[in-house]
Amino acid sequence: MPGFEFFGDEERKELNDVLESGILMRYGFDAARKGHWKAKELEQAITETFGCKYAQLTSSGTAALTTAMSALGIGFGHEVIMPCFTFVASFEAVLSVGAVPVLVDVDETLTLNPDAVRKAITGNTKCIMPVHMCGSMADLDALKVICGEYNLLLLEDACQSIGATYKGEMLGTIGDAGTFSFDFVKTITCGEGGVVMTNKENIYLNSDGYTDHGHDHLGVDRGADLHPFVGYNFRISELHAAVGLAQVRKLNSFLIVQKRNHAQLKSIFMQVPEISYRVIPDEAGDSCTFLSWFLPTEEITRAVVTELKLQGIAAGNFYWYDNNWHYIRKWDHLKNAKTLNILSDVQRNALVQLQKTDFSSSDAIMGRCISTAISLTWTPEQIREKGERIIAVVRQVLQQSAVSA
Numbered sequence: 001m002p003g004f005e006f007f008g009d010e011e012r013k014e015l016n017d018v019l020e021s022g023i024l025m026r027y028g029f030d031a032a033r034k035g036h037w038k039a040k041e042l043e044q045a046i047t048e049t050f051g052c053k054y055a056q057l058t059s060s061g062t063a064a065l066t067t068a069m070s071a072l073g074i075g076f077g078h079e080v081i082m083p084c085f086t087f088v089a090s091f092e093a094v095l096s097v098g099a100v101p102v103l104v105d106v107d108e109t110l111t112l113n114p115d116a117v118r119k120a121i122t123g124n125t126k127c128i129m130p131v132h133m134c135g136s137m138a139d140l141d142a143l144k145v146i147c148g149e150y151n152l153l154l155l156e157d158a159c160q161s162i163g164a165t166y167k168g169e170m171l172g173t174i175g176d177a178g179t180f181s182f183d184f185v186k187t188i189t190c191g192e193g194g195v196v197m198t199n200k201e202n203i204y205l206n207s208d209g210y211t212d213h214g215h216d217h218l219g220v221d222r223g224a225d226l227h228p229f230v231g232y233n234f235r236i237s238e239l240h241a242a243v244g245l246a247q248v249r250k251l252n253s254f255l256i257v258q259k260r261n262h263a264q265l266k267s268i269f270m271q272v273p274e275i276s277y278r279v280i281p282d283e284a285g286d287s288c289t290f291l292s293w294f295l296p297t298e299e300i301t302r303a304v305v306t307e308l309k310l311q312g313i314a315a316g317n318f319y320w321y322d323n324n325w326h327y328i329r330k331w332d333h334l335k336n337a338k339t340l341n342i343l344s345d346v347q348r349n350a351l352v353q354l355q356k357t358d359f360s361s362s363d364a365i366m367g368r369c370i371s372t373a374i375s376l377t378w379t380p381e382q383i384r385e386k387g388e389r390i391i392a393v394v395r396q397v398l399q400q401s402a403v404s405a
């Protein structure tokens with residue numbers, strides 16, 4: 001799953017270029033940097049690899065989401081519709097620009113349920129933000145239709161789905177803007193980092209300025225730049241960009257290994273007819289970072305999770321329903337509006353309202369779901385052993401539950 005599993009000579013070489021010049025900043029110092037512009041090169045490589053017109057690197061995926069929202073003009077008084085299964089960064093970014101995160105149900109795609117999105121639209125809705133969780137995609141055609149009908153922006157949080165495609169287009173390049181994270185556990189890593197991708201020049205120019213204090217980057221040097229708007233500092237460093245540059249060149253080889261390992265594991269799971277799988281709107285586009293599977297009931301799923309732990313083979317098998325980072329059920333800090341800064345009344349009221357919001361249809365899905373992370377380093381032998389041990393646990397639990405029924 002993560003690019004750090006394949007950290008090696010390529011990354012060290014790119015890093016050494018930066019260490020030898022000592023210019024760790026992405027802008028300026030033209031003479032001293034000896035021709036090395038790692039952040040610029042990585043942005044160029046991203047536009048080529050993913051097929052988008054523009055890419056703006058940031059210091060994290062969370063910063064990329066905040067930047068994208070600012071660049072799209074999302075702020076106070078606006079609502080952003082997003083799924084209740086994601087990573088906390090998605091709502092953090094919405095709150096950071098003064099907007100209201102409107103959390104809605106997921107379906108068996110483990111991403112936004114288009115019907116739930118429709119029901120959540122109000123006069124204040126500005127944007128739909130699908131989160132392409134666990135390597136695979138939301139039903140983008142259905143969401144695009146809704147965006148068209150209500151004149152809404154589409155912002156893709158593709159932080160977890162680097163290299164996945166939907167009908168031939170790369171996730172993150174399909175909406176008005178899209179983001180990747182290059183944090184340490186993502187498909188390619190910079191250590192820390194992220195990117196905003198877009199095909200619209202004004203959104204790119206806004207992102208470029210916003211991540212660097214509003215600089216227009218048109219002056220002969222930084223001191224001569226103008227500031228058409230107020231920005232922030234979400235710059236990536238040359239050190240981080242150097243690592244990313246080596247990683248993006250290896251993405252294709254990561255994806256090949258990931259898909260092969262995923263296919264082998266799934267073929268073992270397929271021996272158990274009671275196991276079903278995540279619905280994937282375009283199966284061929286799955287980046288295969290995870291195999292996400294369902295069991296018939298929450299009770300059976302919990303028993304399987306418990307037994308995997310008892311047998312010491314739970315590592316890499318994620319039961320999101322009990323997870324503090326990824327699902328609404330455990331987000332008490334959000335539901336109690338626990339922030340350090342003072343929120344607007346509109347934001348606080350919307351968050352507190354989440355305590356009473358009905359997420360039972362998502363619960364019915366997430367309570368039965370386990371996602372198995374696909375490692376790049378597994379040998380075929382290890383996959384066979386892992387898979388066989390997991391399905392033995394599943395069969396044992398299914399048998400016990402049939403006996404007690």
Ligand SMILES: *Cc1c(COP(=O)(O)O)cnc(C)c1O
Pocket residue numbers: 060061062063086087089090131133157159160181182183193194
């Ligand atoms: C990792 C992640 C982010 C945030 O990325 P960071 O680089 O860790 O800030 C945002 N959204 C999702 C879905 C993620 O998985």
